Amino acid sequence: MAEPRTVADPRPAEPAPKPGPAGAPAPGATRPPLRHRLAERGIDRLLLLLLPAVATLIALFLYPMMYGVGLSLQPRSGGIFANYVEFFTDPYQSGTVWKTMRLALPAALFNVLASVPIAYRLRGRFRGKRLLTAILVLPVTLGTVLVADGILRYFGPRGWFNRVLLELGLIDEPLRLIYNYWGVMFSLIITGFPFAFLLVLSYLSGIDPTLERAAATLGAGPWQRVRRITLPLLAPGLATTFILSFVLAFSVFPSANLVGEPADETRVMAIAAYQAAFERYDYTMASTIAVLMGAFELVVIALVLLWRGRLYTGHTGGKGA
Amino acid sequence: MSATGTTAARAAGPAPGFLRRALRAGPFAWIVWGGVAFFLANLAALILSVVVNSFAVNWFDGWLPSAFTTDWYAEAWREFNLADVLLVTLIVALVVVGLSLLFGVPAAYALARRNFPGRQAVMLLLLLPVLLPPITYGIPLATLMYKIGLAGSLAGVIAVNLVPALPFVVLVMTPFIEQIDVNIEAAARMCGAGTRQVFTRVLVPLLVPGILAAAVLVLVRTVAMFELTFLVAGPDSQTLIVALYSAAFTPGIRAAQAIDAMAVIYTLLSATLLVIALSFVNPTQIVAQVKEVNPE
DSSP states (O other), X not given: OOSOXXXXXXXXXXXXXXXXXXXXXXXXXXXXXXXXXXXXXXXXXXXGGGHHHHHHHIIIIIHHHHHHHHHHTSOXXXXXXXXXXXXXXXXXXXXXXXXXXXXXXXXXXXXXXXXXXXXXXXXXXXXXXXXXXXHXXXXXXXXXXXXXXXXXXXXXXXXXXXXXXXXHTSOSSOOOOSSSHHHHHHHHHHHHHHHHHHHHHHHHTTBOHHHHHHHHHTXXXXXXXIIIXXXXXXXXXXXHHHHHXXXXXXXXXXXXXXXXXXXXXXXXXXXXHHHHHHTSOOHHHHHHHHHHHHHHHHHHHXXXXXXXXXXXXXXXXXXXX | OOTTHHHHHHHHOSOOXXXXXXXXXXXXXXXXXXXXXXXXHHHHHHHHHHHHXXXXXXXXXXXXXXXXXXXXXXXXXXXXXXXXXXXXXXXXXXXXXXXXXXXXXXXXHHHHHOOOTTHHHHHHHHHXXXXXXXXXXXXXXXXHHHHHTOTTSHHHHHHHHHHHHHHHHHHHHHHHHHHSOHHHHHHHXXXXXXXXXXXXXXXXXXXXXXXXXHHHHHHHHHHHOOHXXXXXXXXXXXXXXXXXXXXXXXXXXXXXXXXXXXXXXXXXXXXXXXXXXXXXXXXXXXXXXXXXXXXX
């Protein structure tokens, strides 16, 4: 950010900084006043508008985060890193990392990959598109608790799902789909899929359809057009969608408690952090787990972004950039 | 605001109707539509089983309960103090919407119009609350709030909900602001309008669709925000979803049907909000940048 900005500012038609009623007299005849020089680099009184938002976030987000990091380094006993050592040496705690990843990664991947063909079919314009999109997006409003409730009823041993399979003779005894890994997985898919679909659909409708038609005139078949034109243009959007879906799935908490097996198989990091804070009142350990949770998530995000950086991220011709 | 874009419209031509298109399409299309149908059928059955159960006298076995009643709704209303809970939910959601718009729209304006040193840092500060799991900053924040005695109060619940809502408003509003021609503002300034007048007379009237969209979306998200509210809410400052979770997580104390009745009420509330939101804004427009390409 340190390069001296010349007059060639990329932003078009910036309103020229007006001298103002109390324009400070220039200190030297050759140098423009400080205010003008600052304004040339984009600093003027307009930036005061940022102040309320930034101050709020610093007070409510940045400061508590720093406080949490500090708290995690002041364990109840032992050296400065004792909490972190304890977390990684206790398999009951460190196992939560794997359990969280085992849920969040496949769920996010599934949601993104399942959205692609559906969004591909739904791009363009046709009657009923708005209705179908709305129906696919509606589960966003269901809320984790209703979904969890519904999963308990519907996928339960006496629920309609098992009943249909039993009647059809596909299974001999009810499948065990709740209070374990699968219950949480279903809930992550039901709440996460609409979100991923919405993002993929908007990225896909941002790709100029004439590009595909141009490919068709050059003799590319449908599969080649998807493989060579659409997918490369869509890939950065897919990476972003994956990141956001992963973020949603990674912070799974209510459903892991309600439809999972919170004592063992779905004891995710959020549960471990919550238990440390509000059941054992060990706020330093809770902060440690919260910090590690953020760290592990950022590692995955960074890896995806690294991969995304190698993709084509230029203009896609449509409204998306 | 047709966000499908002029280019897409030109390519598709007159709308053929997706059913006819599906019939003409190959096996791949059939697999896709089959998958969608399977997902939607299961989802509908899942919701229906909650709704049916909320009307059931009791439902232990069999395809349907033996008898139906609406008593559970009355019981849920009384047992869970739903009138109070709904009032709290409403207050929290509206105050969060108001504050996040008040702080977020000017910030979005500054970010959209100025390129200043440190802009990246501000963007990072805005992105992190959206990217990090709520529990990550929620637990230290709740710890702090317990320390200063803010936890359990309505103010505390509003404060935690601002953390994800404010960046969300900024991120949603920025593309809307970028769409507005700078020359309009320049013209207003030339006619002698100050920054405040530019805002109230020029920008806000032009931004009404964007502001409405952001407001309804924040409303939906705040009503649905579980983790943060759960961490700091006290008995008198519970929102509907937290009350619902507490009831569902301690089974046996309340009748399952009453919990389901409450879940249905919750869903009706947020579905209404979403339908309102969808009538104001095309969902695909929120996430993608809305810069329209000028078709050459």
